[in-house]
Amino acid sequence: xxxxxxxxxxxxxxLGLLSAIVVxxxxxxxxxxxxxxxxxxxxxxxxxxxxxxxxxxxxxxxIVGELDLSIGSIYGFAAMLTGTIWVDGVHIVPALxxxxxxxxxxxxxxxxxxxxxxxxxxxxxxxxxxxxxxxxLLISGAEGINPKYADPPADPGQLSVFRALxxxxxxxxxxxxxxxxxxxxxxxxxxLHRTLFGFRLAAMGSNPVAARAARLPVTRYKFIVFTLGGGxxxxxxxxxxxxxxxxxPSSGQSLLFPVFAxxxxxxxxxxxxxxxxxxxxxxxxxxxxxxNGLSIIGVGAFAKEIFIGGATIAAVALDRFTSLKRxxxxxx
Amino acid sequence: xxxxxxxxxxxxxxxxxxxxxxxACGDSGEEATPEPPASxxxxxxxxxASTETTASTPETTAPxxxxxxxxxxSVEYEWGTFKLSDRIAGKLANEESLNLILSIEGTGIAIFGxxxxxxxQRGIDYEAEEHxxxxxxxxxxxxxxxxxxxxxxxxxxxxxxxxxxxxxxxHEPGPYVDIINKAVDxxxxxxxVNADSPDSKRFAFFALDELASGTLAGRMTGQWALDxxxxxxxxxxxxxxxxxxxxxxxxxxxxxxxxxxxxDIEFVNGPxxxxxxxxxxxxxxxxxxxAWIIGHPDVDIIFHTDQxxxxxxxxxxxxxxxxxxxxxxFNMNPQIADYIRDGIVVVxxxxxxxxxxxxxxxxxxxxxxxxxxxxxxxxxxxxxxxQENVDSVDWTKPENQ
Numbered sequence: 136x137x138x139x140x141x142x143x144x145x146x147x148x149x150l151g152l153l154s155a156i157v158v159x160x161x162x163x164x165x166x167x168x169x170x171x172x173x174x175x176x177x178x179x180x181x182x183x184x185x186x187x188x189x190x191x192x193x194x195x196x197x198i199v200g201e202l203d204l205s206i207g208s209i210y211g212f213a214a215m216l217t218g219t220i221w222v223d224g225v226h227i228v229p230a231l232x233x234x235x236x237x238x239x240x241x242x243x244x245x246x247x248x249x250x251x252x253x254x255x256x257x258x259x260x261x262x263x264x265x266x267x268x269x270x271x272l273l274i275s276g277a278e279g280i281n282p283k284y285a286d287p288p289a290d291p292g293q294l295s296v297f298r299a300l301x302x303x304x305x306x307x308x309x310x311x312x313x314x315x316x317x318x319x320x321x322x323x324x325x326x327l328h329r330t331l332f333g334f335r336l337a338a339m340g341s342n343p344v345a346a347r348a349a350r351l352p353v354t355r356y357k358f359i360v361f362t363l364g365g366g367x368x369x370x371x372x373x374x375x376x377x378x379x380x381x382x383x384p385s386s387g388q389s390l391l392f393p394v395f396a397x398x399x400x401x402x403x404x405x406x407x408x409x410x411x412x413x414x415x416x417x418x419x420x421x422x423x424x425x426x427n428g429l430s431i432i433g434v435g436a437f438a439k440e441i442f443i444g445g446a447t448i449a450a451v452a453l454d455r456f457t458s459l460k461r462x463x464x465x466x467x
Numbered sequence: 468x469x470x471x472x473x474x475x476x477x478x479x480x481x482x483x484x485x486x487x488x489x490x491a492c493g494d495s496g497e498e499a500t501p502e503p504p505a506s507x508x509x510x511x512x513x514x515x516a517s518t519e520t521t522a523s524t525p526e527t528t529a530p531x532x533x534x535x536x537x538x539x540x541s542v543e544y545e546w547g548t549f550k551l552s553d554r555i556a557g558k559l560a561n562e563e564s565l566n567l568i569l570s571i572e573g574t575g576i577a578i579f580g581x582x583x584x585x586x587x588q589r590g591i592d593y594e595a596e597e598h599x600x601x602x603x604x605x606x607x608x609x610x611x612x613x614x615x616x617x618x619x620x621x622x623x624x625x626x627x628x629x630x631x632x633x634x635x636x637x638h639e640p641g642p643y644v645d646i647i648n649k650a651v652d653x654x655x656x657x658x659x660v661n662a663d664s665p666d667s668k669r670f671a672f673f674a675l676d677e678l679a680s681g682t683l684a685g686r687m688t689g690q691w692a693l694d695x696x697x698x699x700x701x702x703x704x705x706x707x708x709x710x711x712x713x714x715x716x717x718x719x720x721x722x723x724x725x726x727x728x729x730x731d732i733e734f735v736n737g738p739x740x741x742x743x744x745x746x747x748x749x750x751x752x753x754x755x756x757x758a759w760i761i762g763h764p765d766v767d768i769i770f771h772t773d774q775x776x777x778x779x780x781x782x783x784x785x786x787x788x789x790x791x792x793x794x795x796x797f798n799m800n801p802q803i804a805d806y807i808r809d810g811i812v813v814v815x816x817x818x819x820x821x822x823x824x825x826x827x828x829x830x831x832x833x834x835x836x837x838x839x840x841x842x843x844x845x846x847x848x849x850x851x852x853x854q855e856n857v858d859s860v861d862w863t864k865p866e867n868q
Contacts, residue, residue: 167762169761169762169763169764170762172761174761174786175758175761175762178754178757178758178761179758182750182753182754182757182758185750268610269610272575272610276581277574277575277576277580277581278578278581278865279578279800281800281801281802283801283802284800284801284802284862284863286863375749375750378750378753379749379750379753379778379781380802381749381802382749383578383749384575385575385576385611385747385748386748386749386750387748388611388748389746389748389751390748426754426755426758427754427758428758429743430743430754430755430758430759430762431758431759431761431762432741432762433735433736433741433742433743433759433762433763434741434743437744438743439743
């Protein structure tokens with residue numbers, strides 16, 4: 136864990152993001168002291184967990200040089216599918232497994248169409264985004280689901296098990312969704328930064344031609360990252376469903392941009408080869424701080440959109456500027 | 468390379484300049500673009516509604532028909548004469564089935580889409596039986612709000628002679644004027660439901676009066692506080708769509724209504740100041756409501772313009788503020804009903820989407836088959852759901868939404 140912190144502090148991007156979070160936090164706190172309250176910080180970190188989980192999955196997809204635009208739809212579909220079959224009488228445990236499996240299968244399909252048929256992942260996942268959203272509408276009849284009020288209502292025992300997944304508060308009132316995020320972040324950090332798998336992913340993204348020439352299992356790895364990405368989106372959808380106790384077919388549609396923004400602000404490049412798990416988590420945290428702080432101070436109708444969009448553009452501009460500077464320094 | 472880029476840039480700049488000039492000088496159409504109305508177009512969002520709307524009887528007075536015994540083949544309106552198309556008159560003469568079409572901004576908008584479809588179908592089924600005449604109908608529209616797609620779909624169906632009566636729900640008033648006028652000019656009766664395009668030639672409009680509904684919500688909330696000895700000193704506003712005229716009117720109405728009863732109440736924000744748009748994604752609505760409530764612990768009553776009232780109530784419950792902070796709003800579902808029973812939600816105004824669509828279908832059928840002439844804005848009152856009446860309706864049924 137120490138090495139994570141050491142690397143993070145050495146990484147100017149992450150250091151910059153952390154400094155920005157502190158500065159923004161100070162400004163928000165000065166404006167409204169509630170911002171710095173434990174209650175608010177826990178709520179803020181909880182609310183970023185689903186975005187964070189999806190961003191972790193997307194980080195792997197992006198580092199290998201691909202894109203997945205279908206994650207928002209998968210988030211909504213997995214929750215809706217779980218809810219639908221649950222209220223139709225299936226026990227909650229298999230229903231949850233079916234929901235997660237749906238995310239994995241859609242991720243696998245994205246990979247199959249992209250790798251076997253040769254369609255660029257941008258197009259495949261753009262299409263899949265619409266297909267999956269359509270499926271959500273189809274199975275739900277365009278209506279939301281609240282299992283507690285379904286006809287007949289969900290079994291109270293199963294309902295409490297399901298709600299516990301996303302609603303439980305642990306010691307010091309820590310929301311369980313935060314633990315899900317931390318746990319997933321550790322797994323993904325190990326996977327990306329401490330295994331041959333992660334090293335190869337970065338190599339494939341940096342230079343796909345060389346990776347194929349070196350006979351790296353590019354196709355297999357892409358299948359793995361797309362499938363994982365779908366699974367993470369499904370998990371995030373399920374946890375939010377559990378926390379709120381209800382879901383609707385449009386859920387997840389607005390998450391695509393913030394999730395991409397978190398990964399990019401965290402230092403990933405869309406061309407692949409470069410991304411860090413700590414960067415992604417800190418990127419998600421920055422967006423959560425902006426979202427939460429702007430809500431607290433009630434700054435105005437469109438401020439969130441402007442700030443989040445602006446932060447994303449600024450992060451990419453900064454990245455471009457620093458890499459240009461570095462390459463010039465290298466040439467000198 | 469730099470020169471090429473510069474040239475490219477200049478070319479693009481010139482292109483845009485020319486496009487702008489062309490657009491500015493171009494013919495903007497015969498009809499002037501209408502001003503958005505001061506009152507209420509309707510919500511994009513997913514929202515429940517009610518059953519018990521007290522629908523007023525459609526006005527049948529203003530315009531005149533030259534043949535009231537059969538279908539009104541020719542009717543005088545303020546804007547001129549409507550003449551039923553020969554095609555539809557022929558269908559009526561031959562007792563052929565009529566296609567009644569309702570176009571809404573988002574068929575996939577949760578609750579809203581389903582409730583509108585339910586009401587439209589109920590209206591058609593009822594009138595088909597009532598008149599003993601074959602009526603067919605469906606609800607059309609994009610999945611989510613997409614005005615150009617909605618207008619284009621209506622246009623295609625008009626060109627294909629596939630509409631015998633049109634009802635519409637307009638996300639914004641202006642963009643629908645031309646297509647509605649095209650339909651009316653080609654002899655097709657047109658009615659508005661839920662959200663209007665008042666500068667068009669549509670015959671009549673069936674919906675809430677948003678300002679009055681907001682005022683009623685405010686008045687009832689204030690009165691509840693007085694009756695129960697609860698002190699409301701500070702109030703706040705939240706909304707899913709701050710830019711919506713319907714939301715603005717609900718907020719203005721609420722402020723006016725509660726101030727009538729509690730003149731000293733202070734609002735920490737206003738419809739246009741220090742207010743954010745939460746959108747319609749449940750997780751986002753919860754998170755932003757949570758942050759706002761934590762940041763405003765001194766607020767006693769929060770008015771939410773739409774079904775976001777559910778998440779305000781959920782945050783109040785989760786934060787242990789039950790009995791210290793209250794909320795009122797619009798729309799209904801079983802969860803909101805529970806929060807009313809718990810005493811967290813004071814009042815919520817149930818709009819009755821299904822009922823609005825039902826009225827549109829009824830107007831279409833009665834105009835074509837019964838010779839009834841409609842005009843103006845028919846105000847459908849909302850049901851104000853409180854602890855007193857929350858158990859009187861089954862909120863899981865689509866016809867109640």
